[in-house]
Amino acid sequence: MISPPxxxxxxxxxxxxxxxxxxxxxCVNVVEQKDLELGASVTIEPSTSQASDDTRVTVxxxxxxxxxxxxxxxxxxFDSSGKDVYRATADLQVxxxxxxxxxxxxxxxxxxxxxxxxxxxxPDRLNGAxxxxxxxxxxxxxxxxxxxxxxxxxxxxSACLILTAPAGSEPTHVVFDGFRVTGRxxxxxGEASWLVxxx
Numbered sequence: 158m159i160s161p162p163x164x165x166x167x168x169x170x171x172x173x174x175x176x177x178x179x180x181x182x183x184c185v186n187v188v189e190q191k192d193l194e195l196g197a198s199v200t201i202e203p204s205t206s207q208a209s210d211d212t213r214v215t216v217x218x219x220x221x222x223x224x225x226x227x228x229x230x231x232x233x234x235f236d237s238s239g240k241d242v243y244r245a246t247a248d249l250q251v252x253x254x255x256x257x258x259x260x261x262x263x264x265x266x267x268x269x270x271x272x273x274x275x276x277x278x279x280p281d282r283l284n285g286a287x288x289x290x291x292x293x294x295x296x297x298x299x300x301x302x303x304x305x306x307x308x309x310x311x312x313x314x315s316a317c318l319i320l321t322a323p324a325g326s327e328p329t330h331v332v333f334d335g336f337r338v339t340g341r342x343x344x345x346x347g348e349a350s351w352l353v354x355x356x
Contacts (some may be wrong), residue, residue, distance in 0.1 A: 190349040199349050202250055202335035203263030212254025214308075216264070218331050218351040220246040224319075231293075232293060234284040240321040242356065243271065244297070245331050247302070251312040262305045264316050268335025271320050271328035272350060276309060278328075280320045328355045 167271035190199050198217030224242040229235060249264060256262065270277040287293055288300055298304060307314035323326050330350040339345055 166215060172207050190347075193218075193349060193351045195221065195351055195353065197351070198248070199225075201347060201349070204268075204337050210254070212256065213252045214263075215250045215252055216247055216349070218245055218247050218332065218333075218353075221331060221351075221353040221355075223355065232287055233290050234286040236281075236284075237321070239324050240281070241324050241326065241355075243320045243322070243328065245269075245318040245320060246352075247316045247318060247333070249308065249314045249316060251308055255308040257304060258309050259301065259305055262301060262308055263335050264304060265301070265335070266299055266318060268319075268333060270317050270332045270334070271322045272330035273322050273326045273328050273331050277332050277334070278322050278326075280318075283319060322355075328353060 177185060188292075193199070196217060196219055198215045200213050200215045203212060203214055222244055224244050226237075229237045229242050246266065247269075264328060266280055266283060270279045283299075294300065294303060297319065298307075298315065299317040304314045304316055316332070320328075320331070329352065331353055332348060332350045336347045336349075
């Protein structure tokens with residue numbers, strides 16, 4: 158019969174072994190921060206190898222609006238057939254670490270989406286002609302050209318997001334999943350969502 162102290166040590170060993178096994182097996186956990194109000198922010202670890210390993214950035218969605226069909230019609234080579242188009246603003250502030258002067262920053266349009274009927278709808282890939290339109294980019298800074306230098310030099314930036322959803326649908330959240338959560342034994346994907354009114 159195992160004595161109580163010996164039994165406790167075996168239980169502790171088994172618990173540590175099981176946690177270690179989870180980490181080594183590559184299990185991915187999704188850590189969610191849901192139903193944030195517009196203006197609320199979270200501090201995250203961006204999913205980009207460009208920034209230093211200790212980089213932490215505070216991100217918060219502050220504005221959300223539907224883009225009118227007349228405005229979308231002025232966008233160079235943007236196909237909105239069968240879609241409703243929305244624009245959001247996310248304020249970014251580097252709390253720790255450093256960014257390079259250029260390159261991916263982790264807050265690109267593809268790392269965002271809209272929650273529709275409980276599913277995340279990713280935005281359509283933006284046409285290269287639109288991304289090279291200086292007038293559009295000046296009014297809607299959403300690409301590495303504008304955001305990464307600002308994060309590197311000033312530590313702050315406001316990202317413009319162009320999001321799409323099926324025509325007639327009612328998005329309930331803006332979703333950001335471009336970050337990770339790391340622990341001692343495991344690493345996982347992070348997801349934050351902000352409540353929005355798409356009416």
